[in-house]
Amino acid sequence: KTADLSGLPPGFIEYLAAEGIEELYPPQAAAVEAGILDGENVVASVPTASGKTLIAQLGMLSAIERGGSGGTSTGRALYIVPLRALASEKKAEFEAFEDFGVSVGVSTGNYESDGEWLADQDIIVATSEKVDSLVRNGARWIDDVDCVVADEVHLIDDSNRGPTLEVTMAKLRQLNPNLQTVALSATVGNAEEMATWLDAELVDTTWRPIDLKKGVHFGNALHLDDGTQRELPVERGQKQTAAIVRDTLDDGGSSLVFVNSRRNAEAAARRLADVIEPTLSPEAREELATVAAEIRSVSDTETSDDLAACVERGGAFHHAGLAPEHRSLVEDAFRDRLLKVVSATPTLAAGVNTPSRRVIVRDWRRYDGTAGGMQPLDVLEVHQMMGRAGRPGRDPYGEAVLLASSHDELDELFDRYVYADPEPVRSKLAAEPALRTHVLATIASGFARTRDELLDFLAETLHASQADDPERLEQVADTVIEYLERNEFVSRDGDDLDATSLGHTVSRLYLDPMSAAEIVDGLDAAEGKPTPLGLYHLVSRTPDMYELYLKSGDREEYTELAYEREPEFLGPMPSEFEDVRFESWLSALKTARMLEDWAEEVDEDRITERYGVGPGDVRGKVDTAEWLLNAAEQLAADLELDVTPAIREAKKRVEYGVSDELLELAGVRGVGRKRARRLYDAGIETRSQLREADKSVVLGALRGREKTAETILENAGRQDYSMDGVSPDGSARPGDS
Ligand code: ADP
Known part of the structure; x- marks a missing residue:
């Protein structure tokens, strides 16, 4: 029972109760037993949507309550997210803690700013790149972090971004040997190895709060992993996905469809909206029209228009080409069950909390330029998508479906994904691009002053603990040191390594x-x-x-x-x-x-x-x-x-x-490129002219939008910015506003 937990800030248990949480899920209870409330390191390898966030909160809040290792009365926690988009989502989630005195800050923005203002926050949310940059820039509060949470730590396996997370964890642990480390991971093949690396207790489970049935659709039937089959016919001329979405709809549920490209996501959303549209009630249509209007007001681009047109008909797409505002409008409408189907690319599957009755993994291959041609997705990735199926408390169970077009494919998909275990996480650190930047930063920020110290530091990474070829990291490190020396970022004197002034700048700027x-x-x-x-x-x-x-x-x-x-x-x-x-x-x-x-x-x-x-x-x-x-x-x-x-x-x-002539105007907050052009064309060319301008001209150039005009005038430094009683001059064309 949550009421039995101790060592947490007063108010937290009540907060949980208000969220409907009075009893821990088994993985959460296991984390408590592992000592998460007493500062113990914990690696939690747990399926999607099984309550990892609360595990993180238990670690962070107990560390804050325990007091800082530097003798301060409250401790400090750092929550590392894999995507910038998730930073604000997590912050919004933790902000509720402000009711009981725990402050939350999110660090985004420029890589090179040192973030000293964050020093007063109890919980700081940031991406691994941001944390790495803060370490490079010597942000002092970093030394006083008592608990670090690494979310989606299996992404260490990603060759682009994994090395930064890996190195950052090693640096934080070196800065504070008493640091409590909490690592949250999807279920992976080698959780034990991760726990060994981080000197952590392991919580490794496949428990889920809601039953998940996995299966493959073929012909007119859904074949499930419990050996059963269910009839799910596909009519002539209909696609498999459409038939399954239709079936889910008849059952009162929603579907999340994963496809392999943005273009496919958009095309699928258009087609699947055809399935939804005829079933919409007049009220639903009205609500959807409101969301569509909000989407259109974000930007007047073709994508925005396409998305709004789908949403009006009850479907949507979701991919990294969308503006963040678009993404959250789609996520909210899907969570509110207004949208019945969303087609998405896998990039955004991880972390975005959008549970759905059914998940359809339509494409299990993706174009991969480096490997040449279509390549199968990782088991880990497919399992994460599948894990989005089923909303606890709402659905009786979740169902995740792959699609086969032949008997052979049916068998293959069962073997490859349904019955398969996820891959182990492998460090991608021993590659030149990754080490180029991290070796320079490690030298420049004083973690290593000699080649031996550098190798000692690298020995603290996951790579060192799992390498079958221990020489490899050393070899690549030597190649990289030579490169850095040749380009005058690093100078070498015997065994000593030192960053040059240029090298320091490059490290601080976060440049490769x-x-x-x-x-x-x-x-x-x-x-x-x-x-x-x-x-x-x-x-x-x-x-x-x-x-x-x-x-x-x-x-x-x-x-x-x-x-x-x-x-x-x-x-x-x-x-x-x-x-x-x-x-x-x-x-x-x-x-x-x-x-x-x-x-x-x-x-x-x-x-x-x-x-x-x-x-x-x-x-x-x-x-x-x-x-x-x-x-x-x-x-x-x-x-x-x-x-x-x-x-x-x-x-x-x-x-x-904007072009040169608009630079000054566009620099006024709230103006932007289009309004700057209209103001300029109306004869207002500078900030001071904006301050002095005839209000009706300003209002005319801004197409009669009074609130906008007032804000802009105020931002330009005008005292009497009110537009009361002003009418736009004739240059505004009818219908523009
Ligand atoms: P994960 O991070 O593992 O994907 P979340 O932490 O987002 O999963 O949890 C999924 C959902 O489960 C959230 O809506 C959360 O409020 C709910 N939840 C978590 N723990 C409990 C609990 N002990 N009892 C009831 N609901 C819970």
Whole structure:
């Protein structure tokens, strides 16, 4: 019983009761028995939706209640999330603790800020990249963390992001040897190994609060893992997915469909909405129309429109190309059972709490460029998607279904996923790109001053505890040290390793050293004032920017553009005969061209169409470019290169998405690129002109939106910003507002 728990802040038990939690789930009880309330390290390998969050809360809150290791009256906890989108979700969840005096802060934003303001929070939520950056920037409160929670720790297996989580855990544990570590994981093949690595007690279970039936649909039947079959006919001309969604609907439930690409998610949502629409009541239609209107008001892009059009008909898609506001509108409407079907890409399956009666894993293969062609998904990933099935207290059970189109495939899917155990988590640290950045940071922030100390540090990682080839990490580390030395990020004197001033800057800026080297070389090669396109291209060809793919026909188009604008590029252009390098140069050019379009006020909608991307991607690229240009500016300052004003201008233009003449106006909070253009065209060109302007002109330029006009005038520093009694001048066209 939760009432029997001790060592927690007064008020927490009542909070749980108000949430309907009076008895611990078995995995939670096991964590208590393992000593989580007494500072014991715990690894919890537990299925999706089985109450991991409460395990984390028990660890964090008891640590806070126990008091800080530094002698302070309250302790401090750090919750590491795998995705930025989840940081705000977790913060919102923990904010309820403020009622009993536990404060919560979320650390997002720029990598290089040191986050000192966070020092007063009891619980801090951040991504592993952010925590890594805070450590690099010497945020002092990091030393006083008493309990760290790593959510979705199985992502250590991810070659892109896993190494950062792994190294960050090792650093936090080195900073505070008394640190309590709580690691939450999906059920994995080697939880024991993870527990050994973290000196932790292990809670390893397949218990779930609601029964989960797994199965495969084939022909006209659903074959379940308990050996039973159920009739589930597919009518002529109907698709399997549609038939299953229909069947779930008849039973009063909702379906979550996982597919392998954004385009498929969108197409599936359109098709599945056809199934839902005829069954909607007039009230449901009205409520859905309200959600659709909210979706349209987020942005006027094609994706936004497509999504709203699906939602009106009772379905939706969910993928990383959506704006965050879109994602949460879809999640809320699905949780409220307004939406009956959502088709999603697996990227967002992890962590987003959207339970559903049925989960349909439609695609079990995904295109993988590095492996060449379609590759089967990991068992771990499929199990996580399946785990989203069933809402405790609402559904009698959850059902997760794969789709087979032949007898052979039916057997294969049972073997491969239904009956299979998840893979073990393997460290991906011993790779050059990962070690390049982490070795530099480890040296620059003083965790290692010699090669031996570096190897000792690396010995504290998961990699060292599971490597079948222990020499490998050492070999890669040596290659990387050489690279860092050659590029003057690190200097070596005998056995001693030291970061140069440039190396410190690169580490603090959170750049991949290879990106920094590319930027430094490019800026060095600049003759005269670099153009925005030249700078966008420079940052787009670094490994820190994901380039846009070249589609068919792009090669010709961008080759032509490359010759046309050759003088603008910083550094030599590779020859057309160097196939791979040239191709990658062109991809960077395509990315740079997209950024240039954005900075020349091309409509977001046109951009998404022209480059075949979602609005979320445009913003992602813009954010990355802004961050990299900011880094370029600091590197230029460090090297005393005379290009800072050009970089600053290119950065501001990409930040606001406007041409030069609008920079000042767009910098006023609440204005943005479109309104800045309208104000400018109405004759208001600067902030001070905005302060002095005729109110009816302002209101006219803002299409009669009084509240917006007042906010903007106030932000521009105008005292009498009220729009009472002002009518817009005639330039506003009817229907615009
Ligand atoms: P996980 O993080 O493992 O995916 P969550 O922590 O989000 O799962 O828990 C899933 C749901 O179960 C949440 O809605 C939560 O409120 C509920 N829950 C957790 N623990 C209990 C409990 N002991 N009793 C009743 N409900 C619980």
